Amino acid sequence: MIRKIFGGILLATSLLTAVSVSWAQQPRSGGALRVGIQSEPRSLDPLLVITDGATGHVVSNIFNTLVRYDEKMQIVPDLATSWRIEDDGRAVDFFLRKGVKFHDGTDFDAAAVKFAFDRILDPANSSPYRTFFKPVEQVVVINPSTVRVVLSQPWPGFFYQLLYVGGMGIPSPTAVKALGNAGFARKPVGTGPFKFADWASGDRIVLTKNTSYYRPNMPYLDRLEFKVIPDSTALTTSLRTGQLDLVRDIPSQLLPLLDKEPSLVPSVKNAYSFDWLALNAAKPPFNDVRVRQAINMAIDRDALAVAVYGKGARGSTAQIASANQFHHPRKLPTFTYNPERAKKLLAEAGQANLKFTLVSSTVKPQLGQEATVIQAQLARIGVTVTHQVMEHQAWLANVLRAKNFEASTVAGTGGPEPNSYVMFWTKDNPVNFVSLNNAELFELVPKAQGIIKDAERKKAYHRIQELGAQEASWMALMEVPSNAVMSSKIKGYVHLPYNVSYFDEVWLTQ
Amino acid sequence: MRVASAGATLLVVAAIVFFVMRFVPGDPVLNWLGTSYEKADYDRLRALYGLDLPLLQQFLIWFSNLLQGDLGYSVLTQLSVSEELWRRLPATLELIVLALAVALPLGIGSGIWAAWRYGKPADHAVLTATLLGISLPEFFVGALLMLALALQWRVFPATGFEPFAWSTEHFAHMALPALALGLPRAAVICRLMRGSLLEVFGRPYVRASLAKGLSRKATLFAHAVRNALIPVVTVIGLQIGYLVAGAVVVEKLFVIPGVGAYGLNAVTARDYPSVQGFILVVAAIFLIANLIVDLLYLWLDPRIRTGAQGAGR
Numbered sequence: 033m034i035r036k037i038f039g040g041i042l043l044a045t046s047l048l049t050a051v052s053v054s055w056a057q058q059p060r061s062g063g064a065l066r067v068g069i070q071s072e073p074r075s076l077d078p079l080l081v082i083t084d085g086a087t088g089h090v091v092s093n094i095f096n097t098l099v100r101y102d103e104k105m106q107i108v109p110d111l112a113t114s115w116r117i118e119d120d121g122r123a124v125d126f127f128l129r130k131g132v133k134f135h136d137g138t139d140f141d142a143a144a145v146k147f148a149f150d151r152i153l154d155p156a157n158s159s160p161y162r163t164f165f166k167p168v169e170q171v172v173v174i175n176p177s178t179v180r181v182v183l184s185q186p187w188p189g190f191f192y193q194l195l196y197v198g199g200m201g202i203p204s205p206t207a208v209k210a211l212g213n214a215g216f217a218r219k220p221v222g223t224g225p226f227k228f229a230d231w232a233s234g235d236r237i238v239l240t241k242n243t244s245y246y247r248p249n250m251p252y253l254d255r256l257e258f259k260v261i262p263d264s265t266a267l268t269t270s271l272r273t274g275q276l277d278l279v280r281d282i283p284s285q286l287l288p289l290l291d292k293e294p295s296l297v298p299s300v301k302n303a304y305s306f307d308w309l310a311l312n313a314a315k316p317p318f319n320d321v322r323v324r325q326a327i328n329m330a331i332d333r334d335a336l337a338v339a340v341y342g343k344g345a346r347g348s349t350a351q352i353a354s355a356n357q358f359h360h361p362r363k364l365p366t367f368t369y370n371p372e373r374a375k376k377l378l379a380e381a382g383q384a385n386l387k388f389t390l391v392s393s394t395v396k397p398q399l400g401q402e403a404t405v406i407q408a409q410l411a412r413i414g415v416t417v418t419h420q421v422m423e424h425q426a427w428l429a430n431v432l433r434a435k436n437f438e439a440s441t442v443a444g445t446g447g448p449e450p451n452s453y454v455m456f457w458t459k460d461n462p463v464n465f466v467s468l469n470n471a472e473l474f475e476l477v478p479k480a481q482g483i484i485k486d487a488e489r490k491k492a493y494h495r496i497q498e499l500g501a502q503e504a505s506w507m508a509l510m511e512v513p514s515n516a517v518m519s520s521k522i523k524g525y526v527h528l529p530y531n532v533s534y535f536d537e538v539w540l541t542q
Numbered sequence: 543m544r545v546a547s548a549g550a551t552l553l554v555v556a557a558i559v560f561f562v563m564r565f566v567p568g569d570p571v572l573n574w575l576g577t578s579y580e581k582a583d584y585d586r587l588r589a590l591y592g593l594d595l596p597l598l599q600q601f602l603i604w605f606s607n608l609l610q611g612d613l614g615y616s617v618l619t620q621l622s623v624s625e626e627l628w629r630r631l632p633a634t635l636e637l638i639v640l641a642l643a644v645a646l647p648l649g650i651g652s653g654i655w656a657a658w659r660y661g662k663p664a665d666h667a668v669l670t671a672t673l674l675g676i677s678l679p680e681f682f683v684g685a686l687l688m689l690a691l692a693l694q695w696r697v698f699p700a701t702g703f704e705p706f707a708w709s710t711e712h713f714a715h716m717a718l719p720a721l722a723l724g725l726p727r728a729a730v731i732c733r734l735m736r737g738s739l740l741e742v743f744g745r746p747y748v749r750a751s752l753a754k755g756l757s758r759k760a761t762l763f764a765h766a767v768r769n770a771l772i773p774v775v776t777v778i779g780l781q782i783g784y785l786v787a788g789a790v791v792v793e794k795l796f797v798i799p800g801v802g803a804y805g806l807n808a809v810t811a812r813d814y815p816s817v818q819g820f821i822l823v824v825a826a827i828f829l830i831a832n833l834i835v836d837l838l839y840l841w842l843d844p845r846i847r848t849g850a851q852g853a854g855r
Binding site: 075 | 573812
């Protein structure tokens with residue numbers, strides 16, 4: 033009898049355990065998630081304002097885009113359920129999801145998509161993304177659920193461009209017209225999983241659940257709070273004391289500190305971003321290509337990467353990141369550490385005792401650290417480097433705009449689209465601040481953007497990287513790893529190594 | 543008279559800041575556009591904000607708006623500068639008041655105590671502690687407090703802001719920032735109080751009072767402290783300036799959406815209208831604090847009161 037009861041209890045407990053296990057796997061609705069961001073967005077209008085690191089994580093939850101990324105960074109449907117590309121590559125028809133509503137209750141349709149494109153392309157709106165969308169000739173509404181984008185040239189990178197930093201979110205035309213650009217920037221209305229609720233400037237941005245979101249049962253969270261914490265000590269302390277649940281891309285030297293916390297789960301991935309070395313080809317000493325090549329060969333990029341970003345970080349081998357499919361498979365010569373060859377090149381150029389000034393902006397501390405390491409590495413071949421730290425605004429004015437510099441470390445973001453790495457290598461581009469001048473590159477860079485066949489396109493980008501490496505004026509130093517540190521109660525968060533976070537699938541275990 | 547001269551000072555400050563900001567490298571439009579843009583966009587945005595006009599004309603436009611109480615709009619966020627500053631002012635004022643609530647009793651109290659125990663171990667201990675307090679900047683004191691009281695002992699929350707309310711929640715969030723801002727000021731006030739009191743101790747009236755048979759303690763509190771406070775009060779007025787400057791750093795560290803954090807963002811983004819508005823507010827706080835200090839003199843030093851009446855007659 034006792035055995036029977038015992039057996040019964042055992043069976044009941046194991047059943048209960050089984051139930052609770054499957055219970056734990058089932059996404060649970062409810063709860064609030066607090067995300068720490070290191071800079072305050074200046075606007076939540078995804079079309080009008082250049083989105084810094086943090087803004088993308090916020091706007092990608094208020095707005096939907098035509099397409100979105102899956103966990104492997106492949107493009108999958110979002111507001112467009114499918115699409116058809118014309119054979120000549122000069123038009124794309126998007127077939128739109130039906131029955132989707134904006135947060136203000138108005139219907140999402142083809143006219144809204146056209147409105148979003150036209151807003152970017154209208155010069156009066158001064159969208160920093162206008163130059164990126166240049167190949168878009170016009171957008172035509174075919175019917176309420178079909179929209180056609182006409183392109184001036186075939187543009188295989190188009191879909192990636194729709195997903196630039198925060199993504200080309202589709203805003204409610206009614207809300208934009210009612211609020212104006214400035215008003216909409218502080219009170220955005222989209223179709224996304226969360227509605228904008230409140231923005232206490234300098235403090236937090238609050239989003240609440242969109243109960244009529246198009247994905248069934250989603251989002252799971254009731255509330256999403258983005259807290260602005262610029263100081264990294266304050267940020268990590270808040271994470272460790274449980275005041276925050278998730279933080280993206282904290283300075284990598286702080287990761288070991290957080291590894292020890294049992295309640296936190298870190299994730300580190302190879303990202304698309306690089307830190308770069310810019311050498312001004314318009315001015316001595318770097319107007320001599322041999323000197324530029326020599327400096328690059330005298331830098332031990334792997335050692336530099338580890339010194340600045342910690343164990344596991346890698347020096348770059350070409351100008352397109354290894355996460356991108358157009359990355360050059362070979363380690364290009366000027367990316368290869370070769371101090372002997374560097375010395376020889378400098379001697380040939382009559383610059384055996386080269387002295388120059390390397391500036392770094394204060395936009396992120398790593399740029400200064402890189403300059404210090406480069407200074408030490410170059411001293412080994414007899415080159416004297418003066419390191420000058422420049423406040424970021426002064427850097428933008430002196431280096432980027434006035435081109436008044438010899439050498440600089442630079443932070444840059446790339447993406448899955450290869451053109452983002454080489455886009456300023458075009459003739460008369462004002463952002464070509466290193467004054468790169470190479471006829472073949474000027475021809476090839478715009479052409480590569482329009483090649484439809486993958487193999488041919490790959491070939492073109494490989495050639496571009498080879499030419500760029502020979503020019504050696506704008507050279508990637510190392511890949512900047514992306515990280516996410518989150519509380520162990522978070523489930524369903526996919527760490528995309530890019531400035532985007534989709535919180536519709538995220539839920540909390542407690 | 544004092545109010546009029548304070549107003550004039552503010553206007554001079556405004557003019558200086560306007561021109562100084564224009565000579566600092568960088569501009570708000572460049573900050574807006576980032577690293578890839580076309581020259582036409584740059585020119586259009588500069589024209590939109592009136593940055594293409596001659597400098598003097600820009601100044602006159604801004605100045606005449608200022609006289610009508612209009613501080614303009616932020617280039618960074620398009621929000622009204624005066625509305626934003628007005629919204630953020632209470633948090634900063636509260637932070638300063640709380641920091642003073644830490645600094646004054648602690649500074650004056652420990653100063654009196656150190657002077658009372660002059661040359662004894664207690665005096666040395668206070669001197670050492672205040673040396674640390676003077677040498678350590680607010681952001682470092684703040685980070686230390688955060689690591690100790692928020693992370694290690696979990697007494698107070700590390701960051702976060704709760705709008706003003708008479709609640710434990712609100713004051714728990716303000717505790718660390720107030721300490722971080724107040725402790726270094728307490729150190730300065732303490733050293734000054736101690737020095738001033740020691741000087742007063744040597745004065746004939748103190749000796750006379752002791753000779754009269756009054757106890758040391760009674761002499762200290764009835765005569766010496768009040769007189770020793772006069773130079774301290776002068777310095778407290780100046781310390782308000784340090785408190786406002788310190789608030790910039792402390793607000794950033796503890797994420798308090800006050801005027802200081804606003805100013806810091808504005809300066810890094812070269813958001814001219816916001817920086818100008820911020821400096822005006824800081825200057826106004828400083829001027830008002832010093833007016834209050836002048837009024838305190840009247841209470842502390844009867845000679846000033848009599849002098850004022852004499853002049854009136």
